[in-house]
Structure formats: C-alpha cells, structure tokens
Amino acid sequence: MNLLKSEFRKLVYARSTYGLLLASIALASLSAGVSPYVLNRVKSMGFGGLSQPAIIDTVYGKAASAYLFAIILGVIMMAGEFRQGTAVATYLAAPKRSQVFLAKVAIAAIAGAVFQLVSATLGMITARIALSFYPEAAAPNDTAVLDTLLAALISGAVLAVVGVAVGALLRSQIIGIVAVMIWLNLIEPIMLLVFPDGGKWWATGAISGMLNLHVSSSRFNQTTENYLEPWQASLLLLGYGAAFAAIALFTTMRRDVD
C-alpha cells in the first residue's frame, strides 16, 4: 500500500502527467473530429460513406486512438526514474524490486485507463458534434460507444504497462519513447501493408478488434472482417502486457541500479 501511495504521488505531482493527458485528449478529439470529413472525402477509394453505420462506428472508434500517450506515460514513469536518478531513492526506501515494479505497473495501468477513458469520452463527444454537420450520416451501431469505451479502457491500461516494461528494459526515456512511437506508428503499419492477414495479431490490430469494426477497402486490400472478436482481441492485448511485464520484471530483479 505504501508503494502504491508513493507511485501515485509521483504521478500526480509531476506536471508532465497533465501535459500528456491534455495531449491525449487533443489527439483523440482531433482524430474523431476530422474523420467524418476524411472518410467522406475518401469514400471513392472503397471505404463506404457516412451513410453506413459501420463507417460511423469507425468515426467513434477514432476516439480510442490516443493510446500512444498511455504507453508514453508508462515509459516516463519507469525510465524517468533512471533519467532523474530517483531509482536509487526508490530502491533504498523499498529494496524489494519486484514490489516496486508491481506497484508502478498497477498505478500505470490505472492512469493509462483513465487517460484513455477521458480521451475517448471527449473524442466521441467531438465525433458526435462533427457528424452533426453531415445530414446523411447514419447512427452508429448499438454497441459502438460501449465497444469504444472498453477498447479505450483495456488499451490504456495494457499499453501503460507495456510502457513501464519498455522503460525498465531500456532505462532511457528518450530511446523508450522513440522506440514505442516507431513501433506503433511505423513498424506495425508497414507490417500491416506487407502482411495484411497478420494485422489482427499486432497490438494496433488487437485494439481494432476490440473496437468491433467492420470496414473494408478493396483498393487498399484492407479489411477488418477477419480481425479477432473483441474478447479475443482483449485477451491478446492482455497477453502482450503480461509478456512485457514478465520480461521487464525478470531483468529488473537482476540488473544493477546506477
């Protein structure tokens, strides 16, 4: 309990936490807010128009797209300890490293989930306002809002844990942030283009699966039809989080603290 309190204080005292939250809200709102315009413009490319409920679900789903900030938060929570040199004070106060790591993972998961829930909620409100400018826009499917909130909750919690793990493994805030940005924004999209059928197994594919989207583009040879069911995708993402956390805990227990 003491360590949870300490980790919570680290989070709420740091101004960077609030900066990241604002950035997360801005990205989610921007993504959801402009997607009606973008999807309306590219319907000739094979994505359907706004008159299709599945496309409207996609607009709402964009509200859960700020998961990058949850993973960055996790990286900063862990790698920041080494950047600022506070890891020494932390381990002197609590030398059982596994307990420190688990406390950090728990607080990161809660914070990541809160980040994503707040961002997704405000993003969906923005999407709704943006869609009101398109009279032809259909209503979303009944489960769209709940699917988006669940995807936001789980992706925020898990990716923040992955961020903590990446921070523990790399111990460099800059390298950690760059690594997760390259992974999510470059490697996964490229792999999706090269291996379209494998997309569902990637982290971003799992999040798409949780959103329960059903969109296809013949022109881009892209479809979410074969993606995992939301519960399967959730389990896959949780598996990613557990695997990263286990590897990071293993190394944290063995490496010296500089």
Added chain:
Amino acid sequence: MSTSTISFNLLTKRYGKQLAINQLTAEIVPGAITGFLGPNGAGKSTALRCLLGLATPTSGTALIKGVPYSELHHPLHQVGAVLDSRGFQTGLTARQNLRIITAAAGIKDSRADEVLELVELSQVADKRTKGFSLGMKQRLSLAAALLGDPQILVLDEPANGLDPIGIAWLRGFLRKFADEGRTILVSSHQLAEMQHTVDDVIIINHGEMVVSGSIKEIVGDGSLEDAFLKLTLKGGMQ
C-alpha cells in the same frame, strides 16, 4: 563477538573483465565516523552500492547488522544514504520529493518538514529543486537520508558542492550523530576535510584494501594527505 554494524567480507565485484572490488574485507563500528578513502575509480562507490543492495556482488558479502540491505526490516529506519546529489525530480518541490519517499517507506509526512528544518532548507521547501545549487541538493539528499531517523548513515562524497560554512555545518552534524552512538561511513577524496572529521579510516586503491585503522595510527604526526599519497602510490607501484 563483533560489534560492527557494517561488514564487508571478501566483497568482490566484477564488471565484465574489469575488477572493481577485489576481496574487500572491513568492519565499521558504531559511535565513530569512518572515512572510506581512495582515488577516483578505486571502487568506493561500487562497494557502497553493493552495501545498499543497488549492485549485486560477484562474490563475498556486504552486510548491515548481519544481513543484506534488501533483507532489512523498514530499511530507512535503520540506514540513511546519500549517494549523489541527483535522485530528485527537478520539476517537483523539495517537500514533494521527500513526501514521495515518506510514502514509500511508511514514514509520516510531517517528518519531511522536520528534516528540511534540520538541514536548514525550510525556506525553500516549496521551491522546485530545478533551481537548487549543488550545495542545496546535497543538503536535500542528507534530509532524505535522515527521514527514518536511522542508526546508520552511509554517505558518498557528502561535502561536494558545500561552501565552507556548509562543510563546517556537516562536520558538526556528523560528530553529533556519531556521539549519539550511531554509525557513519563516509567516502570522500577531500582529505584535508576528512582529517578533521573522521575517527577511523579505510583506504582502498584499485579495488583492494590498502590499510584500515584509527586516523591517529595511520596519520601519526603527519597529514592524512601525506599518508594517503604514500599508501596509494605504494600500492600503485606494486
């Protein structure tokens, strides 16, 4: 039966091919200030990190009250440590930084204000540490070490960045602490200052013990600097 509170027993630490500490054996007793001296790279900080559980010995042991640091019950109530002047989030205030530690160690928050008063930083308790001078950071590090009102202090170069008044204050503080029967192990390369501060001396060079004993035995009628240079250069020649 040994009266030591800190003991190094054949402590060896190797980083790849580099031997940082080689079979260091020493005991530190309570009620005295023990200086841990050696040239840069002698292995002082490595030995202290092994003692505090931050680095794992390759072989041998570094124990506090007979057990590794990680097995101490409520460690901050038993050992306070200053390893360097980093260790604080620069965006947070002095009080916030200490309250993160009090929370982790289960120490009441009011103790943060008490130790800030003790190290004479009360006036800047709500200032962000980003603007602190090196001397202020050293005092804050000492405040953090005192949070648990420990019986043992382990200090790595605590006088770094302190002005003459600060150094005199530190000397008086350490003497009072030792006179209360507590244990102090302080590493430094400020030999003139150490001569006026410590009761016992451990000198290491190239990771190996050169000499240990009371400062009177080692220095005799000369200065600590003379004795140190003689002993470490002799060790280096060998």
